[in-house]
Amino acid sequence: MKISLIFSILLVGCMFAKAQDDLLGDLEKLEPPSKQLTTSTFKGTRLVNGQSVEAKHKGELEFIFAHRFGRINDGIYELFGLDQAYVRIGLEYGITDKLGIGIGRNSVDKTMDGFLRYKVLQQSSGSKAMPFTITAFGNMAIRNSPRKEDATFDITLVDRISYTGQLLIARKFSPKLSLQLMPTIVHKNTVDQTIENNDQFALGAGGRIKVSKSVALTSEYYYRFDVPDTNPYYNSLGFGVDIETGGHVFQLVISNTRGLTERAFITETTGDFFAGDLHLGFNVTRTFQIKKNK
Amino acid sequence: MISMKNFKLLFVSSLLCFSLGAAAQKFTLEKSIVKFYSAATIENIEATNTKAVSIFNAATAEVAFVIPIKEFEFEKQLMKEHFNEKYLESEKYPKATFQGKFSDFVIKEGEQRAVAQGKLTIHGVTKEIEAPGTISMTGNIVTAQAKFKIKLEDYKIKIPQLLWQNIAEEVEVTVEFIYKPQ
Numbered sequence: 001m002k003i004s005l006i007f008s009i010l011l012v013g014c015m016f017a018k019a020q021d022d023l024l025g026d027l028e029k030l031e032p033p034s035k036q037l038t039t040s041t042f043k044g045t046r047l048v049n050g051q052s053v054e055a056k057h058k059g060e061l062e063f064i065f066a067h068r069f070g071r072i073n074d075g076i077y078e079l080f081g082l083d084q085a086y087v088r089i090g091l092e093y094g095i096t097d098k099l100g101i102g103i104g105r106n107s108v109d110k111t112m113d114g115f116l117r118y119k120v121l122q123q124s125s126g127s128k129a130m131p132f133t134i135t136a137f138g139n140m141a142i143r144n145s146p147r148k149e150d151a152t153f154d155i156t157l158v159d160r161i162s163y164t165g166q167l168l169i170a171r172k173f174s175p176k177l178s179l180q181l182m183p184t185i186v187h188k189n190t191v192d193q194t195i196e197n198n199d200q201f202a203l204g205a206g207g208r209i210k211v212s213k214s215v216a217l218t219s220e221y222y223y224r225f226d227v228p229d230t231n232p233y234y235n236s237l238g239f240g241v242d243i244e245t246g247g248h249v250f251q252l253v254i255s256n257t258r259g260l261t262e263r264a265f266i267t268e269t270t271g272d273f274f275a276g277d278l279h280l281g282f283n284v285t286r287t288f289q290i291k292k293n294k
Numbered sequence: 295m296i297s298m299k300n301f302k303l304l305f306v307s308s309l310l311c312f313s314l315g316a317a318a319q320k321f322t323l324e325k326s327i328v329k330f331y332s333a334a335t336i337e338n339i340e341a342t343n344t345k346a347v348s349i350f351n352a353a354t355a356e357v358a359f360v361i362p363i364k365e366f367e368f369e370k371q372l373m374k375e376h377f378n379e380k381y382l383e384s385e386k387y388p389k390a391t392f393q394g395k396f397s398d399f400v401i402k403e404g405e406q407r408a409v410a411q412g413k414l415t416i417h418g419v420t421k422e423i424e425a426p427g428t429i430s431m432t433g434n435i436v437t438a439q440a441k442f443k444i445k446l447e448d449y450k451i452k453i454p455q456l457l458w459q460n461i462a463e464e465v466e467v468t469v470e471f472i473y474k475p476q
Contacts, residue, residue: 023349023358024393026320036364036388040379057371175385213380213452247372289370 038123041133041172042180044249045092046283047206048220048238049257049265053135053170053180055119056094059291064090064104068258068281071271081279088260093290108259115139123172137166141261159190164262179207184222186267194230200267201225208242216242218251222266236269251283321350321436321473328361328469332462339373341366350436350473355399357410357438359471361390381451382417390416396429405430410440419449436473441466
């Protein structure tokens with residue numbers, strides 16, 4: 001009696017244990033602790049005027065057409081700036097998922113620019129999480145205006161060159177909110193030393209808030225350090241709306257700058273944002289996958 | 295005190311219990327391929343994931359799998375980005391899971407038809423599904439295949455209006471799991 005009781009309890013117990021098998025629970029134990037890379041910190045490679053941490057993926061070619069109108073406060077005669085336009089046409093190619101190369105031409109000061117971008121760290125979650133994405137950006141720009149014969153001194157190619165080095169540090173706090181800091185140095189080979197230094201330091205800050213899956217609001221500000229009192233330029237400030245449709249990103253912006261190379265918008269912004277010297281504009285990008293993935 | 299006879303019985307019953315446990319032979323994944331295909335007017339979209347994990351319990355015909363969403367690979371990187379960012383919201387819902395059973399499954403060598411029935415969770419939404427497929431056992435290796443369609447609407451996957459023409463409302467999912475004994 002006693003024996004059969006023990007026997008049946010054991011048997012039932014062991015059947016019960018079997019029924020309790022939770023395969024999904026077992027799977028959780030089998031799964032290796034995964035490290036998830038955080039992607040899409042921003043929609044575009046540009047935040048407003050300046051760079052974002054985003055790099056093109058390997059084999060992707062981005063065509064970027066950016067455009068700033070004249071000043072809104074020029075009034076009805078200039079149709080609030082719409083009669084004028086400053087354009088930058090550029091290309092960027094992803095050599096690897098981390099390394100990108102680009103070129104561009106900006107009508108402001110007839111500037112040619114070339115740049116390299118390298119994603120040093122990528123934000124991730126899970127085991128060994130990395131809190132930030134860090135991208136290094138460097139460019140060289142040649143200002144082709146004025147013509148040699150129009151210059152006030154004997155201008156050479158070297159005088160026309162400037163360099164920019166930036167560290168772009170961003171964190172995607174949530175799928176909606178991403179913020180970025182941009183410590184920057186701009187070196188200009190030749191400057192008017194009564195108003196500016198050859199080496200200029202700035203700290204940029206910006207971010208985006210997604211308002212829907214395809215639309216985000218952006219902002220960007222560059223603060224310049226050690227600016228001489230005689231300097232006529234302003235810190236650049238801009239706001240934008242990113243709209244993403246398939247392979248295109250449309251960025252509608254308003255900003256106190258019309259230049260689209262780092263030298264121009266970080267160190268030579270001519271508009272006073274709060275006096276209404278505002279330029280409407282847009283960046284339109286189209287991404288082509290040149291080399292198929294795998 | 296337990297007599298020798300009782301002890302023997304206890305021993306036999308524990309053995310029986312263990313052997314029952316052993317019969318509940320579990321298989322884990324050796325290799326997996328999960329694909330989905332969406333046919334649409336502008337471009338067809340295809341993605342492959344080889345990072346799924348799964349357990350198959352041959353004794354009970356129970357099966358479960360977990361698919362990490364971010365591991366789907368597309369022909370175009372931008373598709374992958376949109377898939378994660380806009381449709382599946384993989385930062386919020388990193389995994390798709392299934393827990394269910396193959397009905398009509400019997401342990402035997404060779405191929406047999408079976409229907410997987412159970413709960414499929416995608417994008418945080420759980421639905422009962424039925425997916426017809428085949429299971430073949432050769433020696434220690436079990437191969438399970440199934441094909442089914444999912445409606446994006448059922449899993450609250452919304453397509454932004456600007457993009458609707460790029461995405462089909464229904465996608466075809468193919469899973470192939472090759473198991474070995476755990």
